Amino acid sequence: MYSMSRLLKESWTLVEEQQDKVARHFYARIFLSNPQLRDLFPVQMDVQRARLLGAIVSAVQTVDDPERFDEYLRSLGRDHRKFHAEPEHYDLLRGALLEALRTYAGDQWSLEYEQAWRDGYDRIAQAMIRGAEEDSDTPPFWHAEVIKHERRSRDIAVFTCRPMQAIEYEAGQYLSLETGYQPRLWRMYSPANAMREDNTIDFHVRAIGAGWVSSALVRRLRAGDMLRLAAPMGSMTLDRSSSRDVVFVAGGTGLAPIKALIEELARFNRNRWVHVFFGAKDRDDLYDLEALTEFASRYPWVQVVTACSDDPTWSGEQGNISEVIARYGPWNNHDFFVSGSPKMVKATMRTLAELQVPSMRIKYDAFGDL
Ligand SMILES: Cc1cc2nc3c(=O)[nH]c(=O)nc-3n(C[C@H](O)[C@H](O)[C@H](O)COP(=O)(O)OP(=O)(O)OC[C@H]3O[C@@H](n4cnc5c(N)ncnc54)[C@H](O)[C@@H]3O)c2cc1C
């Protein structure tokens, strides 16, 4: 059997340093042969030229572990219905990808490499198309009205929206969202509540420095605005059959999915202890302490520890939350859920590895590439 992943990795090194040109060629080829597809993409392509191409390249390179990624790819395919992606578009993108790679790889490009990319891409695309087909009875996206918007700190807002039709999701999942302020820019956000009877969903958003969507959500969004939400994704969900105690570790707005998970757990928990570690830079960024305090007073099985990394006057723990968890424990028989920036998630995973927590007991979502 030929090693597809070896060929993919080897051939990628031929173009890796020219990624930007490969991406330019890839998009030019797509838009030339199918100009109507241009409308699906953001207006300012320079901001994120590498986004889709980068995503396809990383997806194709996971091809030697198809079982692990199958569920993710199927939900990505479901999610892609918001772009009106049709099966024939997948063929078109494959053609553009192969042409761009061939053009920049130079003399060392071979038929063997080409076949590996073709096979790898097809496997990924088939899983995505299957996912989209399986979900054809739900809409490709939902319209939702913002019913409340609160600034909680300079950079953080909490808002509530009501989808016109119920969206079924599991606590701990995330979904992508588009605002009228930045059309066609979709970004992932995690509902901060377990599903409610009135279908409303809360989101917690931090405005990232030069961030397009997050600044609009924090600084411009108002009650009455409309949003579009797409299919829920992600597997940071509760295992109801586990009887282990639970440790939640949240950094900043990483608290959102953790709050949803605590609410969900409260619906059935009888005997599991829950430890919540919530960390931020300073007290302003601990923007939802009130809700955590309420959880702790309502549910005797919840214990909350807070930490600031850059606020010596804070009366809780001092330091990064990833270090603070090591001051408590032992954690040898717990289910862990970790959510926050890539830096915070990485540091927490390192601490947990040092504490010899088995990786199969840890679920995590990083708010960006790890
Ligand atoms: C699974 C998942 C769940 C998420 N859930 C939430 C959530 O509940 N709440 C929330 O606030 N965010 C969440 N995010 C992050 C969110 O999707 C966006 O990435 C973020 O809001 C930035 O989008 P933007 O359009 O403002 O920035 P972009 O325009 O995409 O980026 C602008 C610039 O900022 C850089 N950048 C992007 N993110 C960061 C970062 N975290 N730190 C430093 N620089 C950065 C980019 O590299 C780029 O240079 C989640 C992300 C993922 C993958």
Ligand code: HEM
């Ligand atoms: C194997 C095939 C594909 C894979 C693995 C893939 C994967 C992805 C991923 C992961 C993203 C999100 C990137 C991010 O915002 O961080 C993305 C964005 C996108 N995808 Fe796909 N995709 C595929 C095929 C397609 C097809 C066939 C279409 C057809 C229309 C499409 C249209 C888009 C668009 C419009 C975006 C948004 C781009 C942007 O915001 O710049 N994708 N894709």
